[in-house]
Amino acid sequence: MELGLTGRVAIVAGASKGLGRSIAIGLAREGANVAICARSQDSLTSTAKFIQETYSVAALPIVADLRNHADIDRVVDGTVNRFNRIDILLNNAGGPAPKTFEESTGEDWEKAIGLNFFSGVRLIQRVLPHMKSRSWGRIVNILSSGVKQPIDGLVQSNAARAAMAGAAKTLAREVAVHGILVNNICPGRIQTERVNEVDAATARRKGVTVEEVRRESCREIPMGRYGQPEEFANAVVFLASECASYITGSTLQIDGGFIRSLW
Ligand SMILES: NC(=O)c1ccc[n+]([C@@H]2O[C@H](COP(=O)([O-])OP(=O)(O)OC[C@H]3O[C@@H](n4cnc5c(N)ncnc54)[C@H](OP(=O)(O)O)[C@@H]3O)[C@@H](O)[C@H]2O)c1
Numbered sequence: 001m002e003l004g005l006t007g008r009v010a011i012v013a014g015a016s017k018g019l020g021r022s023i024a025i026g027l028a029r030e031g032a033n034v035a036i037c038a039r040s041q042d043s044l045t046s047t048a049k050f051i052q053e054t055y056s057v058a059a060l061p062i063v064a065d066l067r068n069h070a071d072i073d074r075v076v077d078g079t080v081n082r083f084n085r086i087d088i089l090l091n092n093a094g095g096p097a098p099k100t101f102e103e104s105t106g107e108d109w110e111k112a113i114g115l116n117f118f119s120g121v122r123l124i125q126r127v128l129p130h131m132k133s134r135s136w137g138r139i140v141n142i143l144s145s146g147v148k149q150p151i152d153g154l155v156q157s158n159a160a161r162a163a164m165a166g167a168a169k170t171l172a173r174e175v176a177v178h179g180i181l182v183n184n185i186c187p188g189r190i191q192t193e194r195v196n197e198v199d200a201a202t203a204r205r206k207g208v209t210v211e212e213v214r215r216e217s218c219r220e221i222p223m224g225r226y227g228q229p230e231e232f233a234n235a236v237v238f239l240a241s242e243c244a245s246y247i248t249g250s251t252l253q254i255d256g257g258f259i260r261s262l263w
Helices: 018-029 041-055 069-083 106-134 155-178 193-206 210-220 229-239
Strands: 009-013 033-038 059-063 088-091 137-142 180-187 251-254
Touching: 009 018, 009 069, 009 106, 018 033, 018 041, 018 088, 018 137, 018 229, 033 041, 033 069, 041 059, 059 069, 069 106, 088 106, 106 137, 106 155, 106 180, 137 155, 137 229, 155 180, 155 251, 180 229, 193 210, 229 251
Parallel strands: 009 033, 009 088, 033 059, 088 137, 137 180, 180 251
Antiparallel strands: none
16 A cells, blocks of 8 residues: 655654654654654754655654643754655653552642643644645554543543643644544553553552453453554554545554443
């Protein structure tokens, strides 16, 4: 299938490792130029180098803390200065502290909403004019299976993702007329550093080993294993492509069958 991504320009947020990195690589593999951002200069630079050398597209690394609106502005302005367009936005970042409601402090909540809601809102606000000017755009928000089935011990994530899902659904209806499609993708358990942290926190809370937590998680997943970042990225790349031309306002889980609900 020709995805029609050659020459497109994507901003991939949180792309120094994990899901964001795999998505940036997946888009580059299909011929898109990418601007990638995260806080760690070294891993961002090495990711950009790997992409450029492997796929012969341009990869622009921009060090940025997504909790800081001035940094978000730098990401968007830097991308436009370099490529003169923005076609695709991958809204992604790290996850909030794995805590229960009673463990979560006011500061935790502010950080979680800042990173997993306001950063996405700000990025979308800034890229929309560029997409509208070309009557084409793809916005994909990386959320969590917690949007459909809240996860114990991840209350801040469950709440912040639900807020983003509500905003995205509303936005999808507002901007469809401009050729801009907005969708959410929810990872279940995909093997990254974030999942290692969450599993370690669950092990501490339950007083069991990390291996026991993993075995228990895998029992809940019909496919019996965690997903790989590339398996997740393939679905994101499709939603970011020309081929997803009649899909908007959807929330798709990539979870090996983990979520039990119908929707
Ligand atoms: N993996 C899963 O199975 C899973 C399941 C459910 C939900 N999710 C969610 O999906 C998202 C991506 O997950 P992941 O597993 O890829 O996480 P990850 O391995 O922790 O990677 C997170 C990425 O975001 C960047 N980042 C974190 N905080 C940032 C900040 N303040 N400003 C800029 N960049 C920031 C990190 O780079 P720096 O540290 O260099 O900034 C890194 O590139 C997270 O929100 C996670 O909670 C993942």
